Amino acid sequence: MPPRNLDPDPHAALAESWCENARAWAAAVRDGAIESRRLATDEAILRAALERRPRRILDLGCGEGWLARALAGYGVDAIGTDASAPLIEAARAAGGGTFICASYDEIAADPGLCGGPFDVAVANFALLDDRIAPLLAALRQALAADGRLLVQTLHPATAGPPYEDGWRTEDFRGFAETGWTPMPWYFRTLGSWLAALRQTGFTLTGLVEPVHPETGMPLSLLMEAAPQ
Amino acid sequence: MPPRNLDPDPHAALAESWCENARAWAAAVRDGAIESRRLATDEAILRAALERRPRRILDLGCGEGWLARALAGYGVDAIGTDASAPLIEAARAAGGGTFICASYDEIAADPGLCGGPFDVAVANFALLDDRIAPLLAALRQALAADGRLLVQTLHPATAGPPYEDGWRTEDFRGFAETGWTPMPWYFRTLGSWLAALRQTGFTLTGLVEPVHPETGMPLSLLMEAAPQ
Numbered sequence: 314m315p316p317r318n319l320d321p322d323p324h325a326a327l328a329e330s331w332c333e334n335a336r337a338w339a340a341a342v343r344d345g346a347i348e349s350r351r352l353a354t355d356e357a358i359l360r361a362a363l364e365r366r367p368r369r370i371l372d373l374g375c376g377e378g379w380l381a382r383a384l385a386g387y388g389v390d391a392i393g394t395d396a397s398a399p400l401i402e403a404a405r406a407a408g409g410g411t412f413i414c415a416s417y418d419e420i421a422a423d424p425g426l427c428g429g430p431f432d433v434a435v436a437n438f439a440l441l442d443d444r445i446a447p448l449l450a451a452l453r454q455a456l457a458a459d460g461r462l463l464v465q466t467l468h469p470a471t472a473g474p475p476y477e478d479g480w481r482t483e484d485f486r487g488f489a490e491t492g493w494t495p496m497p498w499y500f501r502t503l504g505s506w507l508a509a510l511r512q513t514g515f516t517l518t519g520l521v522e523p524v525h526p527e528t529g530m531p532l533s534l535l536m537e538a539a540p541q
Numbered sequence: 542m543p544p545r546n547l548d549p550d551p552h553a554a555l556a557e558s559w560c561e562n563a564r565a566w567a568a569a570v571r572d573g574a575i576e577s578r579r580l581a582t583d584e585a586i587l588r589a590a591l592e593r594r595p596r597r598i599l600d601l602g603c604g605e606g607w608l609a610r611a612l613a614g615y616g617v618d619a620i621g622t623d624a625s626a627p628l629i630e631a632a633r634a635a636g637g638g639t640f641i642c643a644s645y646d647e648i649a650a651d652p653g654l655c656g657g658p659f660d661v662a663v664a665n666f667a668l669l670d671d672r673i674a675p676l677l678a679a680l681r682q683a684l685a686a687d688g689r690l691l692v693q694t695l696h697p698a699t700a701g702p703p704y705e706d707g708w709r710t711e712d713f714r715g716f717a718e719t720g721w722t723p724m725p726w727y728f729r730t731l732g733s734w735l736a737a738l739r740q741t742g743f744t745l746t747g748l749v750e751p752v753h754p755e756t757g758m759p760l761s762l763l764m765e766a767a768p769q
Contacts, residue, residue, distance in 0.1 A: 470698040474757030476750065503731070503762070504748035517745050520732035522704065529702030534731070 318480035323497035327441055328396055328416070330496035331376075334485070335399035339377035341488055348487075349532045353523035357535050358437045358465050359383055361521060365461055367432035371452075373420075374439025378404030378412060385409040392427050394420065421447035424454040431456055435463045438533075441498040443480070449513035453540055462515060462538040468522060468531040469503050478505050503534075510538050546708035551725035555669055556624055556644070558724035559604075562713070563627035567605035569716055577760045581751035585763050586665045586693050587611055589749060593689055595660035599680075601648075602667025606632030606640060613637040620655050622648065649675035652682040659684055663691045666761075669726040671708070677741035681768055690743060690766045696750060696759040697731050706733050731762075738766050 320326050331338070345351045358380065362370060367389055372381045375393030377400055384391040391410035395401050401414040413427055420426050434452045452462055469476070481500050485493035501509070510517055519537035524530065548554050559566070573579045586608065590598060595617055600609045603621030605628050612619040619638040623629050629642040641655055648654050662680045680690055697704070709728050713721035729737070738745055747765035752758065 469759075470700070470704060472698070476698065476752050476757060476759045502748075502750055502759075504750050507745065507748050511746065517735065518739065520730075520735050522730055522732050524704050529704060531697075531704045531730075 318482045318497040320480070320497055323480050323499075324442060324444075327497050330494045331395070331397035332399055333494040334496070335377075335397055335403065337485075337488075337493055339400065339403045342377055342379055346488055349525075352525065352532065354438075354465060354533045354535075355379075357521055357523045357533065358435060358463065361463050361535055361537060362433050362435055363387060363389075365433050369429070369431050371427055371429065371431045371434040371455065372410070373417070373434065373436045373448075373452075374441075375404060375410075375412065376400050376439075378407055378410060380435065380437055381410030381412070382407060392431075394427055417442065417445075417448040421451045424451035427455070429455040429457075430460065432460050433463060434460070435465075437463075437465045438467075440464060440466065441496070443478075443499040445509055446513055449509060449515065453514040456540055458540065460540065461518070462510075463535065464506075464538070465533050465535045466506075467500070468534040470531050472500055476502060478502060506536065510536070511541075514541050515539065516541050546710040546725040548708070548725055551708050551727075552670060552672075555725050558722045559623070559625035560627055561722040562724070563605075563625055563631065565713075565716075565721055567628065567631045570605055570607055574716055577753075580753065580760065582666075582693060582761045582763075583607075585749055585751045585761065586663060586691065589691050589763055589765060590661050590663055591615060591617075593661050597657070597659050599655055599657065599659045599662040599683065600638070601645070601662060601664045601676075601680075602669075603632060603638075603640065604628050604667075606635055606638060608663065608665055609638030609640070610635060620659075622655055645670065645673075645676045649679045652679035655683065657683040657685075658688065660688050661691060662688070663693075665691075665693045666695075668692060668694065669724070671706075671727040673737055674741055677737060677743065681742040684768055686768065688768065689746070690738075691763065692734075692766070693761050693763045694734075695728070696762040698759050700728060704730060706730060734764065738764070739769075742769050743767065744769050 369390045372393040375395050381391035381393040393410050393412045394415045396416040401412050404412040483496045515538035518539045521535035522531045597618045600621040603623050609619035609621040621638050621640045622643045624644040629640050632640040711724045743766035746767045749763035750759040
């Protein structure tokens with residue numbers, strides 16, 4: 314069983330973890346230390362975004378900015394946002410996109426905060442909170458009429474029991490470096506993802522499930538959703 | 542790894558298995574020998590169907606007819622269809638609905654074969670073939686404009702690798718009786734289910750995932766889809 318998170322305020326601990334882990338995270342991403350990303354999930358999200366032939370992309374929870382940089386390399390105007398100031402600093406230092414330090418609450422309160430309309434909004438392993446409806450509703454507004462939302466997340470086939478919505482803890486033990494601050498994150502069942510999308514005005518239009526070449530098990534669930 | 546099925550004509554073997562296993566299957570269903578059905582999946586499909594307050598339901602692959610009988614108990618006009626003549630015979634003997642012996646190919650060729658329009662069409666662990674698009678397209682036509690398709694199937698979290706579309710073999714080893722004829726069945730990823738629904742004119746509107754009370758793992762995936 315994965316460790317359950319019983320923090321009375323997981324939202325604050327989640328936000329803090331991305332400041333405390335910023336340096337280690339940027340190094341892990343840039344060094345290719347995360348096997349699933351190296352094997353499949355980085356390419357999956359990049360390919361899904363480019364398939365829409367986008368001119369303008371919003372990269373939510375962009376972290377140190379690798380995806381925005383990769384998209385910029387294809388001539389896409391990429392806007393990255395993250396609530397972690399040190400991660401945005403690292404993204405700006407590397408360049409390749411426009412990077413805005415903003416929380417999801419701030420974007421939910423002002424859907425035009427990052428510009429738009431966007432052809433694609435991406436949340437690549439970046440929807441980790443239990444309260445996502447206000448952000449999704451804001452993205453619905455920030456998207457072009459024929460735009461797409463792309464959400465990549467943990468595949469339910471690999472999550473382990475209990476199969477129910479709830480806070481869990483990521484301790485980063487599978488990563489190369491030590492000294493990480495544990496991160497609370499909210500596991501969501503398939504049904505819960507679909508309900509959240511539909512309640513905020515989206516239709517699920519596609520699912521990509523990259524598979525590990527050796528274990529044969531899915532490495533992620535990549536949802537594509539369109540405004541209803 | 543689950544056994545892969547390498548039968549050169551799995552379609553014929555699938556159809557034959559439901560004739561050869563008809564007596565054992567009817568006994569297993571009627572005696573409550575299948576734990577997942579007893580624990581959760583029977584109730585899940587019945588509840589999902591009744592939530593639509595239906596007057597007329599099509600029960601595809603109805604087998605010995607338990608679901609049609611249960612629905613008839615709620616005053617629903619239930620039409621059950623199955624390609625297995627001995628199962629339809631068992632369903633008719635028990636009564637409680639109208640039972641038609643017809644293959645999916647026959648229904649696909651004549652969507653009005655079973656009557657309609659239907660408020661709900663149900664396929665409860667009954668879409669076991671690789672070619673489901675012609676049947677789904679026919680159901681799309683047989684449904685009322687505000688009707689719903691309900692498909693209950695194996696949950697991808699419990700399928701085991703390789704996570705890819707393909708024929709597998711059910712040997713019924715987990716069941717009470719011995720002497721079953723192995724059944725070829727086609728495993729479909731989540732993305733493949735969604736693509737099949739969308740290609741045939743359906744939008745995925747809901748997912749129910751009943752969970753085993755002890756293991757905490759999902760016992761099934763129940764998809765609800767609406768005509769686009």
